[in-house]
Amino acid sequence: MAAPTPNAADYRPRDAVAVRRALISVSDKTGLVELAGALVEQGVELVSTGSTAATIAEAGHPVTEVSEVTGFPESLDGRVKTLHPAVHAGLLADLRLERHEQQLTELGFAPFELVVVNLYPFVETVASGAEPLAVIEQIDIGGPAMVRASAKNHPNVAIVVDPDDYGTVLDAVRAGGTDLAFRTRLAAKAFAHTAAYDAAVAAYMSAVVVGETPEQAAALPERFQITVNKGADLRYGENSHQMAALYPYAGGTGIAQATQLGGKEMSYNNYVDADAAFRAAFDHDEPAVAIIKHANPCGIAVGETIAAAHAAAHACDPVSAFGGVIAANRVVTREAAESIAPIFTEVVVAPGFEPGALEVLQAKKNLRLLELPESYAPVRSELRQISGGFLAQQADTHFADPASWQLVSGEAADEATLADLAFAWRACRAVKSNAILLASGGASVGVGMGQVNRVDSCHLAVTRAGERARGSVAASDAFFPFADGLQVLIDAGVRAVVQPGGSVRDEEVIAAAQAAGVTMYLTGERHFFH
Numbered sequence: 052m053a054a055p056t057p058n059a060a061d062y063r064p065r066d067a068v069a070v071r072r073a074l075i076s077v078s079d080k081t082g083l084v085e086l087a088g089a090l091v092e093q094g095v096e097l098v099s100t101g102s103t104a105a106t107i108a109e110a111g112h113p114v115t116e117v118s119e120v121t122g123f124p125e126s127l128d129g130r131v132k133t134l135h136p137a138v139h140a141g142l143l144a145d146l147r148l149e150r151h152e153q154q155l156t157e158l159g160f161a162p163f164e165l166v167v168v169n170l171y172p173f174v175e176t177v178a179s180g181a182e183p184l185a186v187i188e189q190i191d192i193g194g195p196a197m198v199r200a201s202a203k204n205h206p207n208v209a210i211v212v213d214p215d216d217y218g219t220v221l222d223a224v225r226a227g228g229t230d231l232a233f234r235t236r237l238a239a240k241a242f243a244h245t246a247a248y249d250a251a252v253a254a255y256m257s258a259v260v261v262g263e264t265p266e267q268a269a270a271l272p273e274r275f276q277i278t279v280n281k282g283a284d285l286r287y288g289e290n291s292h293q294m295a296a297l298y299p300y301a302g303g304t305g306i307a308q309a310t311q312l313g314g315k316e317m318s319y320n321n322y323v324d325a326d327a328a329f330r331a332a333f334d335h336d337e338p339a340v341a342i343i344k345h346a347n348p349c350g351i352a353v354g355e356t357i358a359a360a361h362a363a364a365h366a367c368d369p370v371s372a373f374g375g376v377i378a379a380n381r382v383v384t385r386e387a388a389e390s391i392a393p394i395f396t397e398v399v400v401a402p403g404f405e406p407g408a409l410e411v412l413q414a415k416k417n418l419r420l421l422e423l424p425e426s427y428a429p430v431r432s433e434l435r436q437i438s439g440g441f442l443a444q445q446a447d448t449h450f451a452d453p454a455s456w457q458l459v460s461g462e463a464a465d466e467a468t469l470a471d472l473a474f475a476w477r478a479c480r481a482v483k484s485n486a487i488l489l490a491s492g493g494a495s496v497g498v499g500m501g502q503v504n505r506v507d508s509c510h511l512a513v514t515r516a517g518e519r520a521r522g523s524v525a526a527s528d529a530f531f532p533f534a535d536g537l538q539v540l541i542d543a544g545v546r547a548v549v550q551p552g553g554s555v556r557d558e559e560v561i562a563a564a565q566a567a568g569v570t571m572y573l574t575g576e577r578h579f580f581h
């Protein structure tokens with residue numbers, strides 16, 4: 052039978068619904084006994100499944116087993132418990148319609164006014180590394196069926212999927228019943244809950260059961276199902292007139308899951324910059340520090356220690372580093388904290404902080420300290436919203452080994468120069484295009500970022516480097532379309548350059564490098580970052 056076309060005249064108004072009979076079936080038993088006790092106190096009859104009923108009964112509260120209502124034992128290892136007309140007719144009867152009321156009576160079933168369900172812990176089971184057989188058993192079927200039925204029938208039934216809502220529900224029950232607005236809010240939450248649950252099941256199926264690699268499943272799936280709960284409201288967005296919030300992925304391993312150990316509340320811009328800092332600092336194997344302003348590095352350095360790396364990164368551009376966001380790819384030591392503390396900084400991100408470092412940094416009341424989750428990892432795929440949709444791509448994780456670079460001008464770099472070129476090449480890909488990064492001794496000394504032509508990025512980099520440009524090495528995130536940008540670097544005294552190559556004017560560019568006796572390597576791959 053197709054879904055009927057409703058006739059508005061058939062519907063009797065219904066707002067307040069007194070709760071007489073409640074169906075409770077929960078995996079997470081948090082607050083269950085208190086809820087059951089309070090409902091019984093209000094004269095509510097409880098119907099419940101297996102271990103939920105047992106928990107309620109053990110606490111001394113009267114409860115009817117669902118098998119008594121259905122006349123069927125819970126069967127097939129619990130796969131069939133509540134999937135029965137005696138339950139679902141009681142959930143779906145729309146008592147605003149006289150014919151539903153009559154039919155329910157004829158069938159000998161009673162309605163439920165309150166349903167409390169939370170589902171088998173599917174996500175938690177996957178996260179525990181359980182075998183597929185065990186995971187599949189944790190796909191809840193009867194639970195979502197009850198949740199969706201009750202949510203559809205919210206004009207008559209209040210559906211509760213979150214133990215955090217028990218208090219509000221009890222307030223309503225005690226006050227004489229739930230009202231329609233409240234039930235509608237609960238229904239919206241319930242549908243979001245089952246949607247997120249099914250999205251997690253679908254993602255698992257694609258990744259594990261269908262046999263896609265986790266990279267394929269995570270990066271470019273056939274269908275994106277993103278359901279994420281709001282983690283926090285932020286004070287405002289990029290500007291004070293924009294509302295903003297943080298939505299951390301369940302099970303995510305990045306900035307969104309970091310623990311704040313001190314300082315003011317994180318802002319939208321703090322999160323954006325902290326993420327850019329994370330990306331920049333964690334792209335290096337050695338101890339590294341990146342200092343970010345407006346999503347761009349104004350200093351990146353590697354060093355023997357985090358303290359040394361910070362000092363070198365800061366020296367790159369102390370003017371811009373004022374009010375910056377810092378990421379360190381190692382635990383922050385007291386020594387590093389003492390290097391950071393005198394400089395006005397918005398956020399410090401790190402995998403951890405030594406107690407001595409916390410003592411130093413927590414003394415700065417406004418400085419936000421973010422400790423990454425233990426399993427922190429860079430993103431594997433990136434999403435970017437455009438009008439009418441979004442783009443997805445794999446993250447830029449490929450890095451051409453210096454051994455594969457092609458020397459096209461000058462002498463082969465000695466070990467130290469090659470190390471600087473490799474550092475500059477890596478560091479450059481954390482800089483917004485067009486990116487030119489000058490480096491010396493494992494530290495950036497001049498960064499030209501985000502310009503709409505490469506010559507301007509070169510000018511910016513050498514201007515920022517000043518005298519330090521002489522004898523430095525340079526990396527360019529994409530090829531030089533003309534020799535002009537390269538000439539700016541040569542004139543400033545840059546002695547070695549790494550760039551992808553591939554321009555139609557490569558010959559002209561290489562000739563300029565050769566004429567100046569500058570070492571030039573081509574990597575054969577570019578690292579645009581917009």
Ligand SMILES: NC(=O)c1ncn([C@@H]2O[C@H](COP(=O)(O)O)[C@@H](O)[C@H]2O)c1NC=O
Pocket residue numbers: 076077078079099100101102103104129130131132133134168169170171190191192193194195
């Ligand atoms: N099969 C069913 O008919 C069924 N009905 C309810 N459940 C789930 O069983 C759980 C509660 O079971 P118990 O009360 O036995 O702990 C809940 O998470 C509920 O969502 C079911 N389980 C799975 O589908």
